[in-house]
Amino acid sequence: MTLSVALRHRFGGFDLDVAFDAGPGVTALFGRSGAGKTTIVNAVAGLLRPDHGQITLDGTRFDTLPVHRRRVGYVFQDARLFPHMTVADNLDYASRYGARASDRPRIIEMLGIGALLDRRPATLSGGEKQRVALGRALLSNPRLLLMDEPLAALDGPRKAEILPYLDRLKAETGVPILYVSHAVDEVARLADHMVLLAGGRVARAGPLFDVMADPAAVPLLGVREAGAVLRARVVEHGEDGLSTLQLAAGTIQLLGVQAPVGAEVRLRVLAQDVLLSLTEPQGLSAQNILPVTIRTIRAGDGPGAAIALDAGGDALLARVTGRAVQSMGLVEGQQLFAVIKATSVAQSAISGGAT
Amino acid sequence: MMLDAAGWTALRLSLLVGVTATLVALPLAIWIAWLLARREFWGKSALNALVHLPLVLPPVVTGYLLLIGFGRNGPAGRFLEETFGLVFAFRWTGAALAAGIMGFPLMVRAIRLAIEAVDPKIEDAARTLGAPGWAVFGSITLPLILPGVLAGAVMGFAKAIGEFGATITFVANIPGETQTLPSAIYALLQVPGGEDAAIKLVIWACIIALGAVALSEWLARRVARRIAGA
Incomplete structure (x- = not known):
């Protein structure tokens, strides 16, 4: 599956104008804060209506669909679990519409959240919340996974707790993943492709190994991170x-x-x-x-x-x-x-x- | 605290009027509150002002406007009578209509505050999981605003029970038909020797009001506990 994104959006003096493709595997959207990363994923999810643009999935127009019919699994930075439901209910909410209940045991096992099912989100740690959010997104049977800095709100040990699950997720699910991050180490570890954003434009895009080894990417990544x-x-x-x-x-x-x-x-x-x-x-x-x-x-x-x-x-x-x-x-x-x-x-x- | 037959009738009627007004107005109040909290549309300020009108107008004016609009010869009144056989003029239904309209702004305000306190990002998350708008409202927003809805309902109910000015203007003070608790108290105070009966009704009015507030507090605490998931 290939996602093609072409967007133009102007807001608050900021001008976003990007076009890129995201194929199978993990495509990292990398850029500093305010580079337009979240705007792009929100437009793909349908939570934001861009001024102009076209988003296609395998050549089929995708951005004309309402949010709930796009079937994107969106993992937010702040988990966004439903506070009035148990973990199990949160997961069931996704499979109610995604109808992929058969995958439930496998996903629960993969993310190690079996022991949390009866708990409420308020009692979970940040890392646990994010794992549940991942599971919930997967159970909606998505055609595409969007992850908006899923680790940014976590401290070092919590990040280290989640990263192996993301590795497994990448290996075990075939859906394309659009992964927003401003942490080079996450991107270097997970991504197959990389889209470098700067000032609302695509500065570099391509296979991760090529972009990371590109001298022109050094100022974009930061001299200490390149x-x-x-x-x-x-x-x-x-x-x-x-x-x-x-x-x-x-x-x-x-x-x-x-x-x-x-x-x-x-x-x-x-x-x-x-x-x-x-x-x-x-x-x-x-x-x-x-x-x-x-x-x-x-x-x-x-x-x-x-x-x-x-x-x-x-x-x-x-x-x-x-x-x-x-x-x-x-x-x-x-x-x-x-x-x-x-x-x-x-x-x-x-x-x-x-x- | 035994009431005489006329007193019981007024009390029962007040409860009927209050409950009917609250139950009928509540779904509409939730909808209007949601519109005001979550949607941008042309005429939103006007709608907001209209909803609040009964709160700021003299109740007598509201009652008189109802009489003009929903009386037998009023345009709305005639239409409703001819279409649904629904008569408001000088009936208990009219008292309920007046009570509901007077309590409406209080309901909308409480529910709107509750909706605005729900993070729209949570609703967005539900939409990305495949839930259509109405399902998001029913499964996410409504459970989360339940304490606010209860608070609004109790406020509306208390207002409906106590409503006097608009009711007496619109549907008069007919014992057994439109004479609610406040109207009965007022009527008793107009005749010599009516104070004893009036004071009993006053005490009952206090009991109902306090009971309603206590009930809503208890329900809201239960709901809040369930939602917070402690």
């Missing part, structure tokens, strides 16, 4: 806590990898954590050294420059100063070495089961 996402396979877990992972260009050692041996994981390597060396470094405390080729060099607005690297087919992104580019004489096509510190890839940036 960094390529790589696919890696877990080779072994060492007794000292370091795990070995296989990349296209070689192996690297990282801390805190939870996935089992043989699993394919995603690594988000921040651009500011990649060092460049013209010669193969010797006697360095950092052990992860990959031979790379410079694809492009993009000077930033400030003193920095973003450098796209090819590491045996994998894309890496490094951020160095413009002065370093000058003094090292870096040019496109040049071969050199990238150094990644083992401790610099945060645990949260390593996700299991992703492809």
Whole structure:
């Protein structure tokens, strides 16, 4: 299923004009607050009527339908459970219209909410509420899932509690998911495609791995958040806590990898954590050294420059100063070495089961 | 506190008038309150003013307007009599109509406040789950505003029971037909030696009013507990 969105909407001095497609899997709508993300999902859900626009699902006009006939599962930032109903009643409310009661046990099991069924929303924790909201959205038998920053209202541990469920959800349900977020780590972990929004426009769109490795995306993601996402396979877990992972260009050692041996994981390597060396470094405390080729060099607005690297087919992104580019004489096509510190890839940036 | 036959008749009639007025006006009040709280439309201010009119007009004026409109020769009165055989003039139904209209603004205000307190985002969530508008109202909005609806109903009922000016102007003061509790008290106070009977009715009026308030408080607490899910 493919969702095609083309919208123009003007409100309060803000001008939204976007067009993008969202295919199967998770499409992340990423942008800072006020970039128009929620406006877009509300228009897809039918809760907002845009000034102009056309939304189609597999080529069929979709935005002419009233909200209740669109069959979108909408997971809101604030859960929005019905306060006067138990968890079970909240779930039944969705299946009453979605008529997918047969999936109820599987969804309850997947989200781990079986023990909560008799409880009222007021007695649930933030993470539990959000899991119930997910289940409720799924039970409405949606053709499309909309998630508007479902983790933004949760603290770190609660987020960590939900993320594995989102991984499972993505793996087990075939519906396209439009996932709104301004947290790069969530997007890097979950998304297959990425639509970068800035000032009401689509600044970049494409497969996640491409967008994240695009030097032009650095200012949009923020210089501290930018960094390529790589696919890696877990080779072994060492007794000292370091795990070995296989990349296209070689192996690297990282801390805190939870996935089992043989699993394919995603690594988000921040651009500011990649060092460049013209010669193969010797006697360095950092052990992860990959031979790379410079694809492009993009000077930033400030003193920095973003450098796209090819590491045996994998894309890496490094951020160095413009002065370093000058003094090292870096040019496109040049071969050199990238150094990644083992401790610099945060645990949260390593996700299991992703492809 | 035993009442004489005339007193009982007035009390029974007052309850009949109050209950009828409340039950008939309540669905309409919920609808109008919902319109005012949730919808934008042309003439909304005018509707709001119209609803509040009985609250600010002298009751005698409301009663007189009812007499002109719903009397036997009034346009609405004639239409209703010819179409449904419904007569208001000098009947207890007229007293109920007057009582309902006087209590209406109080009902609408209480219910509107309750609806405005319901987060529309919750209703949006229900719509995205596939519930059509009427089902959202019935399954989400109505249960959540129930305390407000009860409060409005009790206010309307209390007003209906106590309504005097519009009633006596519209349907006069006919014992057994349109003589409600306030009219009976008023009539008793006009004749020498009527105070004893009047004071009994006054006490009954107090009992009914306090009982209604206590009942609504109790119901609202129960409903609030159920909704909050504690």
